[in-house]
Amino acid sequence: PTTGAFAALGHGVNDTDTATLMPLESGSIMPASVSEVKKGLPGQPGELHGDFDLTKDLGTLSANTERGIFGRSEKLTVPSGAKPMEVAKKAEVKTGKATILSNVRGEQVEEFDVELICVDQASKGTRNMLVKVTDPELLELTGGIVQGMSGSPIIQDGKLVGAVTHVLVNDPTRGYGIFIENMLDAAG
Numbered sequence: 001p002t003t004g005a006f007a008a009l010g011h012g013v014n015d016t017d018t019a020t021l022m023p024l025e026s027g028s029i030m031p032a033s034v035s036e037v038k039k040g041l042p043g044q045p046g047e048l049h050g051d052f053d054l055t056k057d058l059g060t061l062s063a064n065t066e067r068g069i070f071g072r073s074e075k076l077t078v079p080s081g082a083k084p085m086e087v088a089k090k091a092e093v094k095t096g097k098a099t100i101l102s103n104v105r106g107e108q109v110e111e112f113d114v115e116l117i118c119v120d121q122a123s124k125g126t127r128n129m130l131v132k133v134t135d136p137e138l139l140e141l142t143g144g145i146v147q148g149m150s151g152s153p154i155i156q157d158g159k160l161v162g163a164v165t166h167v168l169v170n171d172p173t174r175g176y177g178i179f180i181e182n183m184l185d186a187a188g
Helices: 137-140 180-187
Strands: 005-008 030-037 047-052 059-065 068-072 096-105 108-120 129-133 152-157 161-168 171-179
Touching: 005 180, 030 096, 059 180, 068 171, 096 161, 108 137, 108 152, 129 161, 129 180, 137 180, 171 180
Parallel strands: none
Antiparallel strands: 005 068, 030 047, 059 068, 096 108, 096 152, 108 129, 129 171, 152 161, 161 171
16 A cells, blocks of 8 residues: 555456467556456356446556556555455465455455365466365356456465466366465566
8 A cells, every 4th residue: 555556467468369468558447347247157258347437547557467467556545444464475375265355246345265276386377276166156146267357366364375367268166376476576
């Protein structure tokens, strides 16, 4: 909150035709509200549809990297009662229970149960953890992980361990996550 620095997605923004990282000339963040959920099915990744408020510029992007987008904002506010969360080193991340924070309806951020079923502490990319959604409510609503959930924080043992990055197309109940340590390294 003191610097206004932020990170998002956990992966870069790529050209849809060539899959190459898009060069960043300029960019900004704006408020959005989830208006519809297309549920994920095996072979058909789901997605969140949102409405953006183009009249409000909340911050400026400064970098588009393989491990996320980064920028600064002077206008983002921390919800009342929110406390800073300790960041876990990747050596602390283990298989087992965890949660994700995600916005899958309206503007409400909710906590959902997941399990980290595989952790690759040597990986420096964006697929460091295999995440399985176990929360019945999230499975009913989205089918698991859907496009638009990238950047959803992953929390384990009260620490921020990473962010959701990808869905497994053939099994939307599972997807990948990046270590927060790898995102912070990319932020410089």
